[in-house]
Amino acid sequence: MDTKLIDTYADLVVRRGINLQKNKSLAIMTGPGTYYFARALSKAAYRAGALHTQIFLDDLDVLAARLDNQDEEQLKQNPTFMKNFDYEMCSEGWGYIRIDSTEDRLDHAHLDNEKNQILGKAKRQFSATRFDKLMRHQLPWCVCCAPGPLWARQVLGDEATTDDMFEVLKPILLLDRKDPIAAWDEHDKKIKERQKKLNELHIDSLHYKSPVTDFTIGFDTHSRFIGGSEKLPDSRSFFPNLPSEELFTTPDRNRANGYITTTRPVSVLNTRTEEIRLEFKDGYVVDYRAKVGQDVMDSFFSIDEGTKRIGECALVDESNPIAKSGLIFDSILLDENASCHIALGDAYPSCLTNGEELSTEEELHSFGCNTSLMHVDFMVGSKEMDIIATTREGKEIQIMKSGLLTF
The missing domain is CATH 3.40.1830.10 (Thermophilic metalloprotease (M29))
Structure with a gap:
């Protein structure tokens, strides 16, 4: 090497x-x-x-x-x-x-x-x-x-x-650049520009539509999309993921309806799963089945009630280098940054504008923020995925067409 x-x-x-x-x-x-x-x-x-x-x-x-x-x-x-x-x-x-x-x-x-x-x-x-x-x-x-x-x-x-x-x-990983650190700083600026545009829409809900998905998820007014680098309490920046391509937020744990299907393998409790179809009603998984890994999903959903609610949804443009490679990496780090995904389980309070003020489970739940002992990402995006955003003013805006972000 x-x-x-x-x-x-x-x-x-x-x-x-x-x-x-x-x-x-x-x-x-x-x-x-x-x-x-x-x-x-x-x-x-x-x-x-x-x-x-x-x-x-x-x-x-x-x-x-x-x-x-x-x-x-x-x-x-x-x-x-x-x-x-x-x-x-x-x-x-x-x-x-x-x-x-x-x-x-x-x-x-x-x-x-x-x-x-x-x-x-x-x-x-x-x-x-x-x-x-x-x-x-x-x-x-x-x-x-x-x-x-x-x-x-x-x-x-x-x-x-x-x-x-x-x-x-x-x-x-931008290791092919002359200065990878500078390259990641520049990449982060582009993510932040998209983040700003997305948050300015004041999104109330997203409707996902593809041949295997018809799903709507809603957001509290305090939800915000973030991506790329994050800030520590002392204002230092860091990257939770390298590579990083996603824009993600904390949805309302009670506002998920319809069905959504995974499009890439996911490791759950260190066991491979494939093609999991999740059906939601009022934020809760009411039915599920997996082509591979039904038993491990049974175990996962028995951990606590929070595993049956969504803690994160993320938007990923499929023109990024990971998706363009055409490869399945069987790595949640790479595969989640190649495709739109949701996470079942614990949510990120940092995705709420008032997240720092919330400490108890009751306070977090009151703003739609899910809690759980687990947090597992499931890739659901594809080149056939369309997403329509509905703003808090009731306006509909297509933010993804055939797997590509429109902003």
Whole structure:
């Protein structure tokens, strides 16, 4: 692999992804197959003046062994030292980077869906404060990807290599530019221009229409679309996702009606799903079926009531480099930035103009903001998708035609 390219990419994620400041610390989550990039991120962090870096290993094969050998009560237990770590991370303003587990999802033993759901719920409850601060953008965080041989062969074919995958990712991550950091700053300006135009429409609802979807979702008057870089409380900017192509917002949890169908595979509880058809009435999933993954969707919807309501909807123009590649990446990071999507579960209070003032579940719900232990994105866009916006004044405006934004 090209070590110079890897270092350039790591510097981009550290300096723009989380905008790491001198004497701040960094936590990195990786699977075994992408550990090489976690090391590169740690080194890049120290070049940027980091105080500490800590790499956490998320090994799905080890997870499978835990699920096979522990009962429900054991799965609910979390080590005390993680509570101390969560406290330090929140109080000291650590950055957080997660490398998408594209390699490791292709190399692990079978995961027990029911037990995995129990474990995932327990972890979210245990670290609720940390998750809340990340969702509210009070800590810098970034999800990125790193190619490996298994992922390369899955996406590009049996003869593909990690280097081949890097060649595909270079234009997507703007690593083919002379100065990738400057290129991302320029890209962010364009996203912000679209964001401004979208919010000036004062959208009350969106109607999605395609051969597999007929769906309407509504918004509270406090909802706003955001995208690209985000702001921390100290006004520092960071990129929650690299790459980033979406404009997203928090819809009203009670205003979703009709049916909508996923158009790309989605990993739910570390299990692949395909062609999920979701039917909503007054914001709630009243029926669902999946071509692949019905069992795991049963487990997902049993976690809490919030999983059956929408926490996010995102608009993505299908002329972007990820969509133009014509590839299915089986990575939520890349696939969600190639296509319009919704998320079931927890919503982003930061997408409400008054989000910082809301702290309790009751307050969040009163402004349509959903709450849940989970947040999973489902891609629903395609080149056949049309979207009509209805403004608060009752005017209808077509904002997407055949998968392309019109503004």
